[in-house]
Amino acid sequence: MIPIKVLVPSGVLGLGFDLEALKHGIKNNPDIISIDGGSTDSGPFSLGSGTSKYSRSAIKAEWKSLMIAREKANVPLVIGSCGTCGTNGMVDWMENITIELAEELDQHLKIAKLYCDQEKNYIKESYKLNKILSLNPAPKLNNTVIDEMTNIVALAGAEQIQECINTGADIILAGRTTDTAIISALPLMKGANPGSSWHGAKIAECGALCSTNPTSGVVMVEFDKAGFTVEPMSKNAFCTSETVAAHMLYENADPYILHEPGGYMDVTYSNYYNIDKKKVRVEGATWNSSKNYCVKLEGARVSGYQTSLLVLLRDNNYVKNIKKWTDKLSKFLKKEINKRMDIASSEYSLEFRHIGLNSILGELEKNLGNPVEVGVLCLITSKYKISTEIAKLINPFLLHFPLSSYEELPTFAFPFSPVHSDRGCVYEFTMNHILELDDPMDAFQIKISEI
Amino acid sequence: MSTLGEKVKKIRSKNAGPFWITIDVFCGDKKVYKDVCNKLKNSKISSLLMISEQDLKRFEIENLNVIKFSFPRKIIQGDILDRDMHGAQLAILLSEMKF
Secondary structure: OOOOOOOOEEOOOOOOOOOOHHHHHHHHHEEEEEEEOOOOOOOOHHHHHHHOOOOHHHHHHHHHHHHHHHHHHOOOOOEEEEEOOHHHHHHHHHHHEEEEHHHHHOOEEEEEEOOOOOOHHHHHHHHOOEEEEEEOOOOOOOOHHHHHEEEEOOEEHHHHHHHHHHOOEEEEEEOOOOHHHOOOOOOOOOOOOOHHHHHHHHHHHHHHHHHHHHOOOOOOEEOOEEEEEEEOOOOOOOOOOHHHHOOOOOOOOOOOEEEEOOEEEEEEOOEEEEEEOEEEEEEEOOEEEOOOOOEEEEEEEEEEEEEEEEEEEOHHHHHOOOHHEEEEEEEEHHHHHHHHOOOOHHEEEEEEEEEEEOOOOHHHHHOOOOOOOOOEEEEEEOOOOHHHHHHHHHHHHHHHOOOOOOOOOOOOEEEOOOOEEEEEEEEEOOOEEEEOOOHHHOOOOOEEEEE | OEHHHHHEEEEEEEEEOOOOOEEEEEOHHHHHHHHHHOOOOHHHHHHHHOOHHHHOOEEHHHHOOOOOOOEEEOOOOOOOOOOOOOOOOHHHHHOOOEE
């Protein structure tokens, strides 16, 4: 059955890809089309709220191209981490889009859904039984934290995707999955080299990011018993041994080791070389199975309600003394908030960031420069829904607060009306842990439907 | 004295999951790589990033002429105190470092 060809249209659904390159990919007879649908890359909001980072219409337009391509190639189409966070709700959201498109395209399909949500009681029980282990660094976990989480997902690996492939489904909609598992699942199943199956998957998980033309998206990876070959499908993209090898560094804390459910891959002794000007051949990675089968967990909870205000200052005296101004203002406001609203400072956080000075790097910034204007971003985050009220109290002082008591009342620039922006709930990641399973399917469910 | 950014081909930083940041220094050729490997001390990098030296992992990847640094984030990605979700601007600190 090998070699096995996996077509990866892009690093993530929603980012776009070159349609000509996709066509070229289909002509090259892939055995499966695999695309990632999510990541924690944008922060905890998606998982916390159980929503997609990308717009539904962008996802639908791209998914349409892939459903048409799949029908033409007559092979399975797999998406991992549906709707950015890969919760059950987002798998159903993706199914809904698929059903709409199947009607529009008059396609009849078998769909396998892989659910990865974790029930709180199951997580508490596993924690009690020491089946949950922390990675470094891990936030503190206990039953209260588990209760506070709005979503907990486990990252599926190759085994769970293989179960889905074995159902004979045309389309697989998977919840949270490791970026690599959707690519490595089929080659591993068909007897390709295990180390290289994971290595090739890692190289292709961001689509054409491993080539000279990242935005073209589409790459094909061919897996066999000794290694893999990667080739971008766009006319204007090339893989070189450097672009491919360099991708092992990308977003990886360790450039040689990648942990996956059931073990880890090691690329210390792998070799990369160009077969021609487009294709790169890679061999030498190894797969090391672990004694216990573990999957990674992700969770998020509400960290507060947030409201922001932005004021702009051009007055030279204030620009020069901006830190002094916000320190003084902060002290004053905390007193006023306590006095007028009866809210203790432990109930909220009040932060001022100086845009134009060091708003990105904070205390790490060494080059403070000499700006002509400064933006002050005021962030209020409260435990209860009081951040808007606090912002409204702050509003006039942000506009008029003087540096000294003997000067005329200054007025700064507000770029918006209203000046405050409610950011709603903000979330925080609460888990960097793994869960030990007796059987890979213990924390996952598959549902089949036909449309 | 020039900066590290002027000396090497490219420096990039990126989050590696919500709990880690990784910085890649692409030296371009063997000569620069050897020079940077010898002169760029972990103590300098950790003080620049205000982290403890024990938390800093260093990888010297000779076949790519790359030196890689990884360290756990002091502030978890997306925490209310986080100022740069992707950590990609941190690379500037190394770029502007006197070398």
